[in-house]
Amino acid sequence: MKRENWKRQTFWSLPVYTGDVSGVCSALYELGGMVIMHDPSGCNSTYNTHDEIRWMDRESLIFLSGLKDIDAITGNDRKLIDDIIEAASVFRPKFIAIANSPVPWLIGTDFRSICSTVQQETGIPAFHVETNAMHDYTYGAGHAFLEMAKMLFEGQNISSGETSECYTDTVKMGRIRVNVLGVTPLDFTVRQQVQTLRDLLAANGFDVVSVWGIGDDLETLRQAASADVNLVVSSTGIYAAKYMKERFGIPYAAGVPAGAFREALLQALAEAAESGQDRIPYLEVLGHFHGSGQVSAIKRTYSSDETPTGQDTGETWEGNGIRTEDTERRAVCGEPVTMGSVAADRAIREQAEYDIICLTETQEGLITATDHCPQGEEEIRKILAGYSDVTADPMLEHACRKDAVFHELPHFAYSGRLYLNRIPALIR
């Protein structure tokens, strides 16, 4: 075991984020499919309690397999297959997705074969989302969107050249077709925001082809390959965005049009559509204030290859660039795309430097080397101790310096239902 790695896995007073299995359920919730958590039931059945706000009004076909020890020990996959087929015959879902939990992962359950058998015997598309309950929701929801994209688009022969012509045509016509990727209530808890976002895009020369996660059905998502550009509004959308870039040449821009950051994001989105280059405009804004110049002059294009990442290098927190000498330091803390956008908004309005403290797992290309990615409560507290002004979920307040100015921004994927009615709409 890596030296003292347990410190990065210990939380004596802070919670963990919503997990990967719940992320899968959240991402696929509104698409008319059936999602199976292959799990004993008990632990992961709490998905609909703490990680899902839609259940009371609109249940989805999300079930647990109720895995028993004897079936795991004997490798009785047939029970899972039969149980899925029975339920599928009742509900006739549009697709079947299976998410995995620790025990089936440990024993190496062959989900590819299970899905293949289910698909053969039901005639319904079936796929596996590679979770094991050891990752956070950004990984789970992200891979759910990715697998959904593969299910929809495998076999479609749209070359990047054709797509390029498509978006060139539409750009010429003055309208840009856009998909919005990574929209789940885990990050977009106030549902009205989705409509606000649609209206905002429409008012600024964009036609929304599809919104992945809230509001649109499977048939609408099937049109996504015809878009000119993808708007990634949370890190849960980045996996599908990269897939669509690779498969169809559709570029993406990441960010949430929060406050003063809105113009920079919309500009970057349009530029990405035109140039075919990916953009992370909140990093550009934050980089600007860490350097010099005006926001309006930001032209640099970041591709995912160029953008330094904060992925786990195995270093402990001491090597993570902390600057304790600066007493007027500001940070936003949480999921990188949302909080990066919040930071960009603040930076523009206050003409000040902001750092991102990324607490979620999907980071690659979405943060810079100067941002922090602490793991475990000890690292989180030590990083936060370097900041005099922090914007984060209220559950993190007690981990900050006592003299720090704290701005609460409840995040459903972190504090769950605790501050549900205090979650603000970031898009107005």
Added chain:
Amino acid sequence: MYRVSTGEAQFPLPFPQRLEYNAPAHGTWNIVHISMLVPEAHSIYVCSDNCMRGVIMTAAEMGCQDRFSCVTLSETDVMVDNLETITIEGAANVIDHLEKHPPVVFLFLVCLHIFVSSDEEYILKKLRERYPDICFVRCYMDCVRQKTGPSPDMKLRGFEYEPIRVREKVSGRVNVLGCDVAYASDSELIAYLRGTGSDVRQLQDCRTYEEYQRLGEARLNICTYMNAQDGIAKLSQRMGCGYLYLPPAVDYEEIREEYRHLDEALRGNGKAKVQEAEAEHSGTAERPDVQAESREQWLSEQELLCDKALAHLKEKLGDISVAIDYTCHQRPLGIAKLFLTHGICVKRVYLDSVLEEEKPALEWLKEHAPGVELTATMRPQMIRMAFPEESMDNTILALGQKAAWFEQTGHFVNMIESGGLWGYEGIRQLCHLCEDALDHEKNMRDIIPRKGMGWPSLCDVPGGSGV
């Protein structure tokens, strides 16, 4: 199959165990709530993220985050050494960051520990060596074993008493244990025991660790909750004191039988084999409210009072029928029988299995009311969208949160685990609660998503402003 008539129902599993649906009714307690009853104890869960989320948020929503910690597991941990190092060092890291050492740490191991064959004895030995001032109790959140053995909550109901040290017995001391819902001082069981001169203690009364330790001074442990039987029987054996299982029966003859057992236990010479009950506890005839009565007269009077309450409820219900769920009371079929024998229409009972102690009630229903419906709560067909036409049924009274959810009614008895009701007074209280539920519609959507009835609920629930 998700519905079956009692006439055709199989015992103990009326429904096949296939994919499972989870209704959004969460008033019952889970292992976090149960462990928090031990004063000053700290819980540490060693678990993967997604499995951890529910227990973490349970602790946070009940305002007990300062008594809960966790260590997450990664793929690497599983591969390197069967989870021993991460469990020991993670727990130690938690303890080292606490303001003070708790007297007890409940260390929760999970399915993965079982499947990689973690050396649990080694883990505990190392922690006990490092922190000799702390009593470490091994607990489990091992859901993968719950269908083939005791569930995690059943096991915890034994583990939660493990730190109690055997003490010198105190004259007249009786513990009433097992049920999550505390019995009120005027409940029939507590009042009866006090009438015999007993000094009654419940776990819920303990505010300090020392008060908790005083549970070890009892001469008799009474368990009232089915899932706690094994744990409290073991505690009693270890303490060398008497043990009695007195569930909240709703059958007159069974209640009589329970009183017979209780008297025998208090006398120390009956079926319950109470080892050290005292002679002075034999004076049940001296109980104030039965002073002038013979035992038989008192029991008959109580039964007549119950009949009267049930008749009043029947009249009040009129054409309204009743649906009962298993989370409301551990005897849902018993209540169905009680109601039916008093002319009250029972439409259906929500359950997924039938307890051994409910077998006689099921047999009675098979013979006398074979049309009463048993409905599963976990079968996929129970998803609301499967039967949207059945919404907001105001012609039904629900007993329990799950029944309220499935029937979509605000007229429900909001109760879990028999609600601290016991004996004849318990039946009358149940009738009163039913009438109150008829008179006063509750906000079902605000009540049932809240976890752990009886604990603070510091959360907002979906449907609030703006969400």
